[in-house]
Amino acid sequence: xxxxxxxxxxxxxxxxxxxxxxxxxxxxxxxxxxxxxxxxxxxxxxxxxxxxxxxxxxxxxxxxxxxxxxxxxxxxxxxxxxxxxxxxxxxxxxxxxxxxxxxxxxxxxxxxxxxxxxxxxxxxxxxxxxxxxxxxxxxxxxxxxxxxxxxxxxxxxxxxxxxxxxxxxxxxxxxxxxxxxxxxxxxxxxxx
Amino acid sequence: xxxxxxxxxxxxxxxxxxxxxxxxxxxxxxxxxxxxxxxxxxxxxxxxxxxxxxxxxxxxxxxxxxxxxxxxxxxxxxxxxxxxxxxxxxxxxxxxxxxxxxxxxxxxxxxxxxxxxxxxxxxxxxxxxxxxxxxxxxxxxxxxxxxxxxxxxxxxxxxxxxxxxxxxxxxxxxxxxxxxxxxxxxxxxxxx
DNA sequence: AGAATTGATGTAATATTATTACATATCATT
DNA sequence: AATGATATGTAATAATATTACATCAATTCT
Numbered sequence: 001x002x003x004x005x006x007x008x009x010x011x012x013x014x015x016x017x018x019x020x021x022x023x024x025x026x027x028x029x030x031x032x033x034x035x036x037x038x039x040x041x042x043x044x045x046x047x048x049x050x051x052x053x054x055x056x057x058x059x060x061x062x063x064x065x066x067x068x069x070x071x072x073x074x075x076x077x078x079x080x081x082x083x084x085x086x087x088x089x090x091x092x093x094x095x096x097x098x099x100x101x102x103x104x105x106x107x108x109x110x111x112x113x114x115x116x117x118x119x120x121x122x123x124x125x126x127x128x129x130x131x132x133x134x135x136x137x138x139x140x141x142x143x144x145x146x147x148x149x150x151x152x153x154x155x156x157x158x159x160x161x162x163x164x165x166x167x168x169x170x171x172x173x174x175x176x177x178x179x180x181x182x183x184x185x186x187x188x189x190x191x192x
Numbered sequence: 193x194x195x196x197x198x199x200x201x202x203x204x205x206x207x208x209x210x211x212x213x214x215x216x217x218x219x220x221x222x223x224x225x226x227x228x229x230x231x232x233x234x235x236x237x238x239x240x241x242x243x244x245x246x247x248x249x250x251x252x253x254x255x256x257x258x259x260x261x262x263x264x265x266x267x268x269x270x271x272x273x274x275x276x277x278x279x280x281x282x283x284x285x286x287x288x289x290x291x292x293x294x295x296x297x298x299x300x301x302x303x304x305x306x307x308x309x310x311x312x313x314x315x316x317x318x319x320x321x322x323x324x325x326x327x328x329x330x331x332x333x334x335x336x337x338x339x340x341x342x343x344x345x346x347x348x349x350x351x352x353x354x355x356x357x358x359x360x361x362x363x364x365x366x367x368x369x370x371x372x373x374x375x376x377x378x379x380x381x382x383x384x
Numbered sequence: 385a386g387a388a389t390t391g392a393t394g395t396a397a398t399a400t401t402a403t404t405a406c407a408t409a410t411c412a413t414t
Numbered sequence: 415a416a417t418g419a420t421a422t423g424t425a426a427t428a429a430t431a432t433t434a435c436a437t438c439a440a441t442t443c444t
Contacts, residue, residue: 097289160367
């Protein structure tokens with residue numbers, strides 16, 4: 001009832017999670033982005049996004065819940081799900097359906113200091129493509145998306161189907177985990 | 193402990209669900225297919241597949257469970273999930289991740305009397321593409337798949353990612369539900 | 385400033401989807 | 415009939431997600 005006293009999102013004061021400078025920059029960027037769309041980056045939402053940005057693999061809602069509990073607060077599921085909904089709606093994170101887990105949208109990851117150049121929610125339809133590694137659990141968002149999307153658009157066009165969102169999830173084994181086909185590493189023995 | 197007395201899958205005796213002739217033919221076809229892969233189409237699996245084939249929209253595991261209960265048996269979740277796993281592994285159904293629900297694979301739907309021509313599980317990697325209508329809940333499997341798949345394969349190739357399965361789920365509004373853009377029907381007023 | 389409105393959060397309970405672990409039964413062969 | 419593999423029954427529980435309602439904070443209007 002005292003450290004809760006509203007600090008603007010950009011302040012370091014409400015960062016009880018030791019987010020790195022890099023992630024704090026990404027959080028500020030995100031705050032600017034959703035401010036531009038009339039959204040408010042509250043501490044809750046900021047914390048959830050920060051935790052997702054920090055993780056190296058997709059994070060589940062209840063993982064987030066656990067992590068949030070460590071910080072004095074004792075949130076319940078709706079707290080997390082509401083934050084996730086907000087972040088999804090503003091195009092700051094994606095949900096990996098196969099994993100029931102969440103990853104940051106790439107456009108937050110690739111360090112630009114802070115430009116307000118694109119509007120992820122309004123103009124572009126919600127769509128994303130992922131490569132999911134069964135061995136390391138890592139997820140890569142495919143930047144090469146337009147090609148996939150174009151094909152899908154053309155198919156939908158033919159069928160008079162109005163596309164509102166689309167997700168592509170490819171599951172397999174990533175380069176790093178591939179069992180030494182050309183003298184690389186080899187953490188995973190036999191995927192399936 | 194008595195009506196359970198094993199009847200071969202093709203017998204009408206274990207059909208307590210009034211499956212139509214058409215679906216019974218599809219079930220036989222499916223039985224042949226998975227027999228060819230060394231799988232056994234047991235009554236449980238047959239019933240689950242029949243129910244999925246009968247439905248016009250994706251069916252959830254617990255829906256299936258309810259329906260199975262009506263027939264004297266009182267199955268528990270594992271019964272259904274095991275049947276679903278089997279049907280998935282043999283390429284007879286697909287899981288729609290966004291809906292946590294299941295649909296038949298199209299190659300069962302398009303009435304061929306019974307040819308044993310293709311092997312859905314061994315050679316082809318597990319992949320499917322769907323158009324999901326938010327208005328009517330209908331799901332269409334995209335037959336046009338190769339194009340999408342080719343793009344994905346090429347992307348994976350570039351990244352040295354070994355694709356094992358892939359799913360594409362496009363959500364939107366289908367032709368029939370589109371609010372009369374050219375004097376069609378118009379069951380759904382305003383999707384989102 | 386005070387009242388009204390909207391948006392965000394807290395909280396408890398519950399719903400939905402899925403799995404684990406272990407016992408039992410059935411099938412295919414020897 | 416005995417065996418080993420496959421399939422099913424059963425109870426308990428785990429993991430994910432939502433509902434409903436109370437409260438609190440920010441914004442706007444007068």
